[in-house]
Amino acid sequence: MDLHGIYVPLVTPFTDGGELAAGALERLAHEVLDEGAAGLVALGTTAEAATLDDAERRTVVELCARVCRERGATLIVGAGSSDTRRSAEALAKLAGADAALVAVPAFSRPGEEGVLAHFAYLAERSPVPLIVYHIPYRTGQTLSAAALRRLGGLPGVAGVKLAVGGVDQAAMELLGDVPPGFAVLAGDDLYLSPLLALGAAGGILAAAHLATGRFVELAEAWGKGDAEHARALGHRLAAMAGAAFAEPNPTVIKGVLHAQGRIPSPAVRLPLLPAGRASVDHALERLAALAC
Numbered sequence: 001m002d003l004h005g006i007y008v009p010l011v012t013p014f015t016d017g018g019e020l021a022a023g024a025l026e027r028l029a030h031e032v033l034d035e036g037a038a039g040l041v042a043l044g045t046t047a048e049a050a051t052l053d054d055a056e057r058r059t060v061v062e063l064c065a066r067v068c069r070e071r072g073a074t075l076i077v078g079a080g081s082s083d084t085r086r087s088a089e090a091l092a093k094l095a096g097a098d099a100a101l102v103a104v105p106a107f108s109r110p111g112e113e114g115v116l117a118h119f120a121y122l123a124e125r126s127p128v129p130l131i132v133y134h135i136p137y138r139t140g141q142t143l144s145a146a147a148l149r150r151l152g153g154l155p156g157v158a159g160v161k162l163a164v165g166g167v168d169q170a171a172m173e174l175l176g177d178v179p180p181g182f183a184v185l186a187g188d189d190l191y192l193s194p195l196l197a198l199g200a201a202g203g204i205l206a207a208a209h210l211a212t213g214r215f216v217e218l219a220e221a222w223g224k225g226d227a228e229h230a231r232a233l234g235h236r237l238a239a240m241a242g243a244a245f246a247e248p249n250p251t252v253i254k255g256v257l258h259a260q261g262r263i264p265s266p267a268v269r270l271p272l273l274p275a276g277r278a279s280v281d282h283a284l285e286r287l288a289a290l291a292c
Protein backbone atom coordinates (compact mmCIF):
# COMPACT_ATOMS: atom_id res chain seq x y z
CA MET A 1 0.00 0.00 0.00
CA ASP A 2 1.18 3.51 -0.76
CA LEU A 3 1.28 5.72 2.34
CA HIS A 4 2.21 9.27 1.44
CA GLY A 5 1.18 12.72 2.62
CA ILE A 6 -0.71 14.03 5.61
CA TYR A 7 -3.19 11.89 7.55
CA VAL A 8 -5.40 13.54 10.16
CA PRO A 9 -6.17 11.57 13.35
CA LEU A 10 -9.62 12.97 13.96
CA VAL A 11 -10.74 14.17 17.37
CA THR A 12 -14.04 12.80 18.62
CA PRO A 13 -16.31 15.83 18.98
CA PHE A 14 -18.73 15.72 21.88
CA THR A 15 -21.84 17.76 22.63
CA ASP A 16 -21.96 19.88 25.80
CA GLY A 17 -23.80 16.93 27.33
CA GLY A 18 -20.85 14.64 26.54
CA GLU A 19 -22.49 12.66 23.71
CA LEU A 20 -20.72 11.84 20.47
CA ALA A 21 -21.41 14.66 17.96
CA ALA A 22 -21.47 12.59 14.77
CA GLY A 23 -22.49 15.48 12.48
CA ALA A 24 -19.49 17.55 13.59
CA LEU A 25 -17.18 14.57 13.07
CA GLU A 26 -18.44 14.15 9.53
CA ARG A 27 -17.95 17.85 8.77
CA LEU A 28 -14.39 17.75 10.13
CA ALA A 29 -13.63 14.68 8.02
CA HIS A 30 -14.76 16.47 4.86
CA GLU A 31 -12.96 19.70 5.78
CA VAL A 32 -9.54 18.10 6.19
CA LEU A 33 -9.97 16.08 2.99
CA ASP A 34 -11.07 19.25 1.15
CA GLU A 35 -7.73 20.78 2.17
CA GLY A 36 -5.71 17.92 0.73
CA ALA A 37 -5.24 15.37 3.52
CA ALA A 38 -4.40 11.96 2.06
CA GLY A 39 -6.62 10.23 4.56
CA LEU A 40 -8.11 9.97 8.02
CA VAL A 41 -7.16 8.10 11.16
CA ALA A 42 -10.12 6.93 13.23
CA LEU A 43 -9.70 5.90 16.88
CA GLY A 44 -6.18 7.33 17.30
CA THR A 45 -4.92 8.71 20.63
CA THR A 46 -6.32 12.06 19.52
CA ALA A 47 -9.80 10.49 19.28
CA GLU A 48 -9.73 9.71 23.03
CA ALA A 49 -10.36 6.17 21.81
CA ALA A 50 -9.77 4.69 25.27
CA THR A 51 -12.85 6.53 26.57
CA LEU A 52 -15.27 5.55 23.78
CA ASP A 53 -17.70 2.67 24.28
CA ASP A 54 -18.17 -0.05 21.67
CA ALA A 55 -21.20 1.61 20.04
CA GLU A 56 -19.36 4.95 19.76
CA ARG A 57 -16.32 3.25 18.26
CA ARG A 58 -18.51 1.52 15.69
CA THR A 59 -20.22 4.82 14.80
CA VAL A 60 -16.88 6.63 14.40
CA VAL A 61 -15.38 3.92 12.19
CA GLU A 62 -18.50 3.52 10.04
CA LEU A 63 -18.78 7.27 9.52
CA CYS A 64 -15.09 7.68 8.63
CA ALA A 65 -15.21 4.63 6.33
CA ARG A 66 -18.21 6.07 4.48
CA VAL A 67 -16.56 9.48 4.05
CA CYS A 68 -13.27 7.93 2.88
CA ARG A 69 -15.12 5.70 0.41
CA GLU A 70 -17.03 8.71 -0.99
CA ARG A 71 -13.85 10.78 -1.24
CA GLY A 72 -11.42 8.10 -2.42
CA ALA A 73 -9.27 8.70 0.67
CA THR A 74 -7.36 6.25 2.86
CA LEU A 75 -8.80 5.19 6.20
CA ILE A 76 -6.45 4.06 8.94
CA VAL A 77 -8.07 2.73 12.12
CA GLY A 78 -6.41 2.51 15.51
CA ALA A 79 -6.63 -1.01 16.92
CA GLY A 80 -4.89 -3.39 19.26
CA SER A 81 -3.67 -3.44 22.84
CA SER A 82 -0.92 -5.02 24.89
CA ASP A 83 -2.66 -8.40 24.57
CA THR A 84 -1.52 -10.02 21.31
CA ARG A 85 -4.36 -12.55 21.08
CA ARG A 86 -7.08 -9.97 21.73
CA SER A 87 -5.41 -7.53 19.31
CA ALA A 88 -5.64 -10.16 16.56
CA GLU A 89 -9.34 -10.64 17.37
CA ALA A 90 -9.93 -6.87 17.17
CA LEU A 91 -8.10 -6.63 13.84
CA ALA A 92 -10.16 -9.49 12.41
CA LYS A 93 -13.32 -7.46 13.08
CA LEU A 94 -12.10 -4.23 11.42
CA ALA A 95 -14.52 -3.19 8.73
CA GLY A 96 -13.96 -0.46 6.14
CA ALA A 97 -10.31 0.22 7.04
CA ASP A 98 -7.46 0.33 4.54
CA ALA A 99 -4.84 -0.12 7.27
CA ALA A 100 -4.64 -0.46 11.04
CA LEU A 101 -2.52 1.70 13.34
CA VAL A 102 -1.26 -0.63 16.05
CA ALA A 103 0.78 0.67 18.97
CA VAL A 104 3.81 -1.15 20.29
CA PRO A 105 2.46 -3.02 23.37
CA ALA A 106 2.37 -0.53 26.22
CA PHE A 107 3.38 -1.02 29.83
CA SER A 108 4.45 -4.68 29.54
CA ARG A 109 7.79 -3.71 27.93
CA PRO A 110 8.29 -7.07 26.18
CA GLY A 111 11.69 -6.16 24.67
CA GLU A 112 12.49 -5.93 20.96
CA GLU A 113 12.07 -9.67 20.30
CA GLY A 114 8.66 -9.62 22.00
CA VAL A 115 7.58 -6.62 19.93
CA LEU A 116 8.73 -8.42 16.76
CA ALA A 117 6.80 -11.56 17.75
CA HIS A 118 3.69 -9.47 18.54
CA PHE A 119 3.68 -7.80 15.13
CA ALA A 120 4.58 -11.00 13.26
CA TYR A 121 1.60 -12.73 14.91
CA LEU A 122 -0.74 -9.84 14.07
CA ALA A 123 0.51 -9.30 10.52
CA GLU A 124 -0.09 -12.95 9.70
CA ARG A 125 -3.71 -12.69 10.81
CA SER A 126 -4.74 -9.13 9.99
CA PRO A 127 -7.05 -8.56 7.03
CA VAL A 128 -5.39 -5.16 6.41
CA PRO A 129 -1.78 -3.89 6.42
CA LEU A 130 -0.41 -2.69 9.76
CA ILE A 131 1.25 0.60 10.65
CA VAL A 132 3.40 0.23 13.75
CA TYR A 133 2.76 3.09 16.17
CA HIS A 134 6.11 3.65 17.91
CA ILE A 135 5.71 6.09 20.75
CA PRO A 136 8.11 5.10 23.53
CA TYR A 137 7.17 7.99 25.83
CA ARG A 138 3.66 6.52 26.00
CA THR A 139 4.44 2.78 25.72
CA GLY A 140 7.68 2.56 27.73
CA GLN A 141 9.31 0.43 25.01
CA THR A 142 12.26 1.70 22.97
CA LEU A 143 13.24 0.16 19.61
CA SER A 144 16.54 0.29 17.76
CA ALA A 145 16.78 1.10 14.04
CA ALA A 146 17.58 -2.58 13.44
CA ALA A 147 14.35 -3.63 15.18
CA LEU A 148 12.34 -1.02 13.26
CA ARG A 149 13.87 -2.28 10.03
CA ARG A 150 13.00 -5.88 10.91
CA LEU A 151 9.42 -4.76 11.62
CA GLY A 152 9.41 -3.05 8.22
CA GLY A 153 10.50 -6.31 6.59
CA LEU A 154 7.51 -8.27 7.94
CA PRO A 155 4.96 -9.06 5.22
CA GLY A 156 1.81 -7.11 6.05
CA VAL A 157 3.59 -4.25 7.83
CA ALA A 158 3.23 -1.14 5.67
CA GLY A 159 4.81 1.55 7.79
CA VAL A 160 5.64 3.11 11.10
CA LYS A 161 4.25 6.16 12.81
CA LEU A 162 7.45 7.43 14.36
CA ALA A 163 6.83 9.45 17.51
CA VAL A 164 9.97 9.27 19.60
CA GLY A 165 9.83 12.85 20.88
CA GLY A 166 12.65 14.10 18.68
CA VAL A 167 14.96 13.04 15.88
CA ASP A 168 17.08 10.39 17.57
CA GLN A 169 19.83 8.07 16.40
CA ALA A 170 17.38 5.26 15.51
CA ALA A 171 15.30 7.65 13.39
CA MET A 172 18.42 8.82 11.56
CA GLU A 173 19.59 5.25 10.92
CA LEU A 174 16.13 4.10 9.81
CA LEU A 175 15.62 7.02 7.43
CA GLY A 176 19.11 6.45 6.03
CA ASP A 177 18.08 2.97 4.89
CA VAL A 178 14.30 2.43 4.76
CA PRO A 179 13.15 -1.11 3.84
CA PRO A 180 11.34 -1.23 0.46
CA GLY A 181 7.58 -0.77 0.75
CA PHE A 182 7.85 0.56 4.31
CA ALA A 183 6.61 4.12 4.90
CA VAL A 184 8.05 6.20 7.72
CA LEU A 185 5.38 8.66 8.87
CA ALA A 186 6.13 11.44 11.32
CA GLY A 187 4.04 11.06 14.46
CA ASP A 188 5.26 14.03 16.49
CA ASP A 189 3.86 17.27 15.09
CA LEU A 190 6.86 19.28 16.20
CA TYR A 191 9.33 17.16 14.21
CA LEU A 192 7.40 16.79 10.96
CA SER A 193 9.59 19.15 8.94
CA PRO A 194 12.97 17.61 9.89
CA LEU A 195 11.65 14.08 9.33
CA LEU A 196 10.29 15.05 5.89
CA ALA A 197 13.65 16.63 5.08
CA LEU A 198 15.29 13.31 5.99
CA GLY A 199 12.95 11.36 3.70
CA ALA A 200 9.81 10.53 5.71
CA ALA A 201 6.82 9.77 3.46
CA GLY A 202 4.42 11.99 5.40
CA GLY A 203 2.84 12.26 8.82
CA ILE A 204 -0.07 11.44 11.11
CA LEU A 205 -0.54 14.68 12.97
CA ALA A 206 -3.27 15.99 15.23
CA ALA A 207 -2.26 19.63 14.63
CA ALA A 208 -3.15 19.08 10.97
CA HIS A 209 -6.82 19.58 11.94
CA LEU A 210 -5.75 23.22 12.02
CA ALA A 211 -4.22 24.54 8.78
CA THR A 212 -4.43 21.16 7.03
CA GLY A 213 -3.56 22.76 3.70
CA ARG A 214 -0.33 24.25 5.07
CA PHE A 215 0.79 20.83 6.35
CA VAL A 216 0.08 19.38 2.91
CA GLU A 217 2.03 22.26 1.35
CA LEU A 218 4.98 21.47 3.63
CA ALA A 219 5.02 17.78 2.66
CA GLU A 220 4.85 18.73 -1.02
CA ALA A 221 7.59 21.35 -0.67
CA TRP A 222 10.03 18.85 0.89
CA GLY A 223 8.91 16.24 -1.68
CA LYS A 224 9.91 18.46 -4.59
CA GLY A 225 13.09 19.70 -2.94
CA ASP A 226 11.99 23.29 -2.35
CA ALA A 227 14.06 23.57 0.84
CA GLU A 228 13.87 27.34 1.19
CA HIS A 229 10.08 27.39 1.27
CA ALA A 230 9.82 24.17 3.28
CA ARG A 231 12.27 25.32 5.97
CA ALA A 232 10.43 28.60 6.61
CA LEU A 233 6.97 27.02 6.57
CA GLY A 234 8.19 24.13 8.74
CA HIS A 235 9.33 26.55 11.45
CA ARG A 236 5.97 28.34 11.46
CA LEU A 237 4.01 25.09 11.59
CA ALA A 238 6.23 23.83 14.41
CA ALA A 239 5.49 26.99 16.40
CA MET A 240 1.76 26.42 15.89
CA ALA A 241 2.07 22.71 16.72
CA GLY A 242 4.02 23.54 19.88
CA ALA A 243 1.15 25.76 21.00
CA ALA A 244 -1.40 23.07 20.09
CA PHE A 245 0.42 20.62 22.36
CA ALA A 246 0.90 22.98 25.32
CA GLU A 247 -1.57 20.82 27.26
CA PRO A 248 -2.39 17.11 26.87
CA ASN A 249 -3.55 16.23 23.37
CA PRO A 250 -6.29 16.79 22.12
CA THR A 251 -7.48 19.36 24.65
CA VAL A 252 -6.01 22.46 23.00
CA ILE A 253 -6.97 21.29 19.51
CA LYS A 254 -10.55 20.77 20.66
CA GLY A 255 -10.50 24.23 22.27
CA VAL A 256 -9.36 25.78 19.00
CA LEU A 257 -11.85 23.84 16.88
CA HIS A 258 -14.61 24.96 19.22
CA ALA A 259 -13.46 28.59 19.12
CA GLN A 260 -13.56 28.34 15.31
CA GLY A 261 -17.13 27.01 15.48
CA ARG A 262 -16.12 23.68 13.94
CA ILE A 263 -17.18 21.47 16.86
CA PRO A 264 -20.07 22.07 19.28
CA SER A 265 -18.04 21.86 22.49
CA PRO A 266 -14.41 21.70 23.65
CA ALA A 267 -15.43 18.85 25.98
CA VAL A 268 -13.01 16.00 26.60
CA ARG A 269 -13.53 12.93 28.76
CA LEU A 270 -11.78 12.24 32.04
CA PRO A 271 -8.98 11.79 32.84
CA LEU A 272 -8.40 14.66 30.38
CA LEU A 273 -9.47 18.13 31.46
CA PRO A 274 -10.34 20.92 29.02
CA ALA A 275 -7.45 23.18 28.03
CA GLY A 276 -7.18 26.57 29.69
CA ARG A 277 -8.27 29.69 27.82
CA ALA A 278 -4.68 31.01 27.63
CA SER A 279 -3.45 27.89 25.82
CA VAL A 280 -6.32 28.01 23.34
CA ASP A 281 -5.78 31.73 22.69
CA HIS A 282 -2.06 31.20 22.17
CA ALA A 283 -2.70 28.41 19.66
CA LEU A 284 -5.22 30.62 17.84
CA GLU A 285 -2.60 33.40 17.64
CA ARG A 286 -0.01 31.00 16.20
CA LEU A 287 -2.58 29.78 13.73
CA ALA A 288 -3.45 33.32 12.66
CA ALA A 289 0.27 34.04 12.20
CA LEU A 290 0.41 31.27 9.58
CA ALA A 291 -1.89 33.27 7.34
CA CYS A 292 0.49 36.28 7.25
Ligand SMILES: O=C(O)C1=N[C@H](C(=O)O)C[C@H](O)C1
Nearest residue numbers: 009044045046204205206249
Ligand atom coordinates in the same frame (compact mmCIF):
# COMPACT_ATOMS: atom_id res chain seq x y z
O1 LIG B 1 -3.88 10.17 17.52
C1 LIG B 1 -2.81 10.27 16.93
O2 LIG B 1 -2.57 9.57 15.94
C2 LIG B 1 -1.81 11.21 17.42
N1 LIG B 1 -1.54 11.21 18.65
C3 LIG B 1 -0.38 11.81 19.17
C4 LIG B 1 -0.47 11.91 20.66
O3 LIG B 1 -1.49 12.34 21.20
O4 LIG B 1 0.51 11.56 21.30
C5 LIG B 1 -0.13 13.12 18.52
C6 LIG B 1 -0.10 13.00 17.06
O5 LIG B 1 -0.23 14.27 16.51
C7 LIG B 1 -1.17 12.14 16.48
